Amino acid sequence: MDDKIILKKYSNRRLYDTRNSCYVTLEDVTGLIKSGNQVEIIDAATKEDVTALILTQVILEEARKKNILLPVPVLHLIIQHGDGVLSDFFDKYFQKTIQNYLEYKKAFDDQFSKWLEVGTDMGKVMPNMMEGPATMQSFMQMFMPSQGNTSENEKPTETEKKPTDQ
Numbered sequence: 210m211d212d213k214i215i216l217k218k219y220s221n222r223r224l225y226d227t228r229n230s231c232y233v234t235l236e237d238v239t240g241l242i243k244s245g246n247q248v249e250i251i252d253a254a255t256k257e258d259v260t261a262l263i264l265t266q267v268i269l270e271e272a273r274k275k276n277i278l279l280p281v282p283v284l285h286l287i288i289q290h291g292d293g294v295l296s297d298f299f300d301k302y303f304q305k306t307i308q309n310y311l312e313y314k315k316a317f318d319d320q321f322s323k324w325l326e327v328g329t330d331m332g333k334v335m336p337n338m339m340e341g342p343a344t345m346q347s348f349m350q351m352f353m354p355s356q357g358n359t360s361e362n363e364k365p366t367e368t369e370k371k372p373t374d375q
Contacts, residue, residue, distance in 0.1 A: 214226065214227075214246050215228065215249050216233065216251070216263075218251065218252050218263065219253045224263070225253075235263075235266060235267050235270050238264075239267055239271070242267075250263045
C-alpha cells in the first residue's frame, strides 16, 4: 500500500489530489479507498484535517444511492441519546467489530472453498468406486445404521443370546 494520498478541500467543495495534480470527486475518493489507499483530506484555507467529514460524506452518498445506511430504529436511538453515545460506540467497538467480521468471513470463505475442493475431488473418485464388487450402495451401507436387517455375519452367536426363562 502506498503512503497516504493527500487531498486538499477547497471552499467550492472541490477536492484536489496533490499526488496526481488533478481534481477528484467523492466517487474517486471511494475508488482510492476501495483499492487499499489511505487518504488524508486537508482544508486548503484553514489547514484543518477534514478527513472524517469528507469520508462521512462518502458513506452518506453511498447510503443515499441505496436509500438506507442504518435502520430507522437505530437512527432514532442515536438522535434520542445524542452523539456522545454514537462517538463512544464507534471509538470503542465498531472498528473492532468490523475487523472481526471481516476476519471470520475470510476464514469461513477459505474453509468453504476447501469443502468445495473436497467435494470436487470426491466427484472424481466416486465413479471409480462403482466398478468391481464394491458398489456405491454397499459403500453407503457402511455409514447407515442397521434397521433390523442383519446379515448372517451380524447375527448374535449362541453365547451372546439372552437366556430365556425356562
